[in-house]
Amino acid sequence: MPTAADFRDTHRELVLGCQRKDRNAQRALYGHYAKPMYNLCLRMLRHSHDAEDVLQVAFVDVFSKIDTFNFEASISAWIKRIVVNRCIDHLKKRRLLTTDFDPDRHDIIADTTDTAPAVSAEKMSVERIKKATLELSEGYRVVLSLYLFEGYDHEEIAQILDISVGTSKSQYSRAKKRLAALLNEQK
Amino acid sequence: MPTDKLxxxxxxxxxxxDAEAPAEGVWDRIEAALCVQEDDCDPFESFVAKRREDFDGTTPPPRLEGRIFAALDEVETAATPQLRTVQRRRAWLPLLGIAASLLLLLATAFTLGNSRGYRSAEEDRLAAEIARIDPDFAEVESFYRSKIADQVTAVTQANHDPQLIEDLAAIDEATEDIRNALLEVPVSQRADLVQKLIGTYRTKLDILLRIQRQLPPPPMEEATTQSNNNEI
Known part of the structure; x- marks a missing residue:
């Protein structure tokens, strides 16, 4: 079974090549992470042109800042965090996140214990969930994506989005309920 | 001793x-048992966790890679300090060496099985063929050709070294030859040839950008005037 050190050292040679600004290493690293990071951007930003723009900015950032990567974390987590941050920047620039995370608009603690309506097995498919996710509001979609698809916990999401842990939990709970409703509405 | 050998x-x-793998259904049974114990299982979360990779099925368009590395080149060009004139000439030598190697590589690849010919009427056929193979290829190709044309203009305007101009023209010519050969190779090999062509564009763009980094800064007087114009 791979150890934590193994994960940290994944693509070590490629990263060292990128730190030497070796273009082949940069292309190879891009090749490894382009697809999952593009899908992350699509989930967060919804539109392919936004996803492309943000992925471009993020990877330029990755290669410009890779000198500072010191192998304390895994390169995948490091790249993912940069891509997530650029997505958040993009949404904030377009003022799409501010109202969704306004604590005055949400009863932060409420709902977190309520469960989402049940979704029958036949209503659950990758394509259906992808489609329904894109119909969620920005705030719901971002929290749901970060928690469910990217594996961040609520403490990390709170830090990334500069919100409280309670707001993150509340948003996630509401997002799941809304998603379940959307899946049940789908024909 | 036999035991040691064993x-x-x-x-x-x-x-x-440890080569045997458990049956696929084992995890489902474990998960179901855990759900009974913990009483907090969410079928939706379980479904996403189980099919997580399927949610990353969309492939980024090939043009994105070109955009990212062109943007990175621009960032690196802007960040690189200009060298003095004497060092510049020396610094070009390895770059021109790379350019010469590229030229040799392109010429060798070309002479392996293709004949040359410039026919302006074929330009449309070529573009249509590249788009037929994959519309994204056409977009990437167009992107690189435009970028390279800009960079060639920038490099040749700032420097009139006949050797540099001659080398750049030779690279252009060899690339064009490969491009024109696209219609002559068997259809099954054309997608590979387009990939190689795009690879040569990338390399050529890299070389041009690296040469451009060595170009002299604008004259001091002009720079000062520019700076003054920006002051309010």
Whole structure:
């Protein structure tokens, strides 16, 4: 079974090549992470042109800042965090996140214990969930994506989005309920 | 001793003894048992966790890679300090060496099985063929050709070294030859040839950008005027 050190050292040679600004290493690293990071951007930003723009900015950032990567974390987590941050920047620039995370608009603690309506097995498919996710509001979609698809916990999401842990939990709970409703509405 | 040999054999082949994989349904049974114990299982979360990779099925368009590395080149060009004139000429030598190697590589690849010819009427056929193979290829190709044209203009305007101009023209010519050969190779090999063509564009763009980094800064007087114009 791979150890934590193994994960940290994944693509070590490629990263060292990128730190030497070796273009082949940069292309190879891009090749490894382009697809999952593009899908992350699509989930967060919804539109392919936004996803492309943000992925471009993020990877330029990755290669410009890779000198500072010191192998304390895994390169995948490091790249993912940069891509997530650029997505958040993009949404904030377009003022799409501010109202969704306004604590005055949400009863932060409420709902977190309520469960989402049940979704029958036949209503659950990758394509259906992808489609329904894109119909969620920005705030719901971002929290749901970060928690469910990217594996961040609520403490990390709170830090990334500069919100409280309670707001993150509340948003996630509401997002799941809304998603379940959307899946049940789908024909 | 036989026992040692047996031990050695087992140790040397240790992983082979763990080659069997559990049946696919085992995890479902474990998960179901955990759900009963913990009473907080979310079928939706379980579904996403189980099919997580399927949610990353969309492939980024090929043009994105070109955009990212062109943007990175621009960032790196802007960040690189200009060298003095004497050092510049020396610094070009390895770059021109790379350019010459590229030229040789392109010429060799070309002479392996293709004949040359410039026919302006074929330009449309070529573009249509590239778009037929994959519309994204056409977009990437167009992107690189436009970028390279800009960079060639920038490099040749700032420097009139006949050797540099001659080398750049030779690279252009060899690339064009490969491009024109696209209609002559068997259809099954054309997608590979387009990939190689795009690879040569990338390399050529890299070389041009690296040469541009060595170009002299604008004259001091002009720079000062520019700076003054920006002051309010």
């Amino acid at each position: 031990e050695d054999f087992i140790l040397q082949n240790r992983e082979t003894f």
